[in-house]
Amino acid sequence: MNIIKTSSRGALVVLSGPSGSGKDTVIERLKEYNDNFWISVSATSRQPRPGEEDGISYYFKTEDEFKKMIDNDELLEYNYYNGNYYGTPKGKIEKFLKEGTNVILVIDVNGALSIKKKLPEAVFIFLIPPSMKDLIIRLKKRGTESSDKILSRFKEAYKEINEVNKYNYVVINDEIDTAARKVNAIIEAEKCSVERIEELYLNNPEEEMHELLIDDKEFVNDDIKI
Numbered sequence: 001m002n003i004i005k006t007s008s009r010g011a012l013v014v015l016s017g018p019s020g021s022g023k024d025t026v027i028e029r030l031k032e033y034n035d036n037f038w039i040s041v042s043a044t045s046r047q048p049r050p051g052e053e054d055g056i057s058y059y060f061k062t063e064d065e066f067k068k069m070i071d072n073d074e075l076l077e078y079n080y081y082n083g084n085y086y087g088t089p090k091g092k093i094e095k096f097l098k099e100g101t102n103v104i105l106v107i108d109v110n111g112a113l114s115i116k117k118k119l120p121e122a123v124f125i126f127l128i129p130p131s132m133k134d135l136i137i138r139l140k141k142r143g144t145e146s147s148d149k150i151l152s153r154f155k156e157a158y159k160e161i162n163e164v165n166k167y168n169y170v171v172i173n174d175e176i177d178t179a180a181r182k183v184n185a186i187i188e189a190e191k192c193s194v195e196r197i198e199e200l201y202l203n204n205p206e207e208e209m210h211e212l213l214i215d216d217k218e219f220v221n222d223d224i225k226i
């Protein structure tokens with residue numbers, strides 16, 4: 001029997017970072033290091049970008065449909081960002097956590113702060129670009145938005161980065177593989193958190209160590225190899 005029993009629940013990981021910080025790319029790479037996670041698919045009222053698929057990238061909704069989801073209390077959190085709604089469906093999150101699967105929410109700072117109020121046990125990771133110059137280059141390279149939208153995402157990034165202290169961890173995304181390995185290390189560390197201890201068996205009379213401690217002599221003379 002182990003000395004401690006720890007919670008088998010999956011870790012709830014909230015990953016934020018300004019638009020263009022590379023959250024999706026890092027998560028994609030994370031799959032090489034960790035296959036025990038499920039990424040929540042958000043709902044949004046924004047238009048799909050080329051290559052984005054409904055139900056995979058997002059659940060694409062009209063603004064009315066999104067508002068209905070709010071009214072029906074179907075969302076764990078939501079935010080209005082850059083002219084569109086984004087929200088996390090409650091859906092399967094609890095089911096996966098119970099089964100021991102880690103759940104990752106890729107959401108903005110406002111959403112993360114709402115989650116922090118509701119589920120403070122979640123682990124909050126902020127992905128940051130190496131520099132603001134780097135960020136604008138990445139936003140432009142994406143080439144899917146007007147320069148107005150790019151500018152407003154860039155301005156939003158300044159506000160978001162100012163909230164970094166509200167997170168538990170910050171990862172600089174200067175190299176995708178390194179960033180993915182750091183995110184994985186944080187998840188692994190989270191699994192070792194003492195907050196997860198449910199029972200300590202040291203005082204259990206059946207625990208072998210306890211018996212050894214009661215009888216010092218036996219402990220010393222025992223043929224335990226060190």
Ligand code: 5GP
Nearest residue numbers: 019042043078079086087088106107108111
């Ligand atoms: P994008 O339009 O670039 O896909 O996303 C814009 C921002 O919305 C990103 O910072 C992204 O992380 C955030 N976002 C995506 N899904 C959600 C969500 O469910 N809730 C919140 N609050 N933000 C989200």
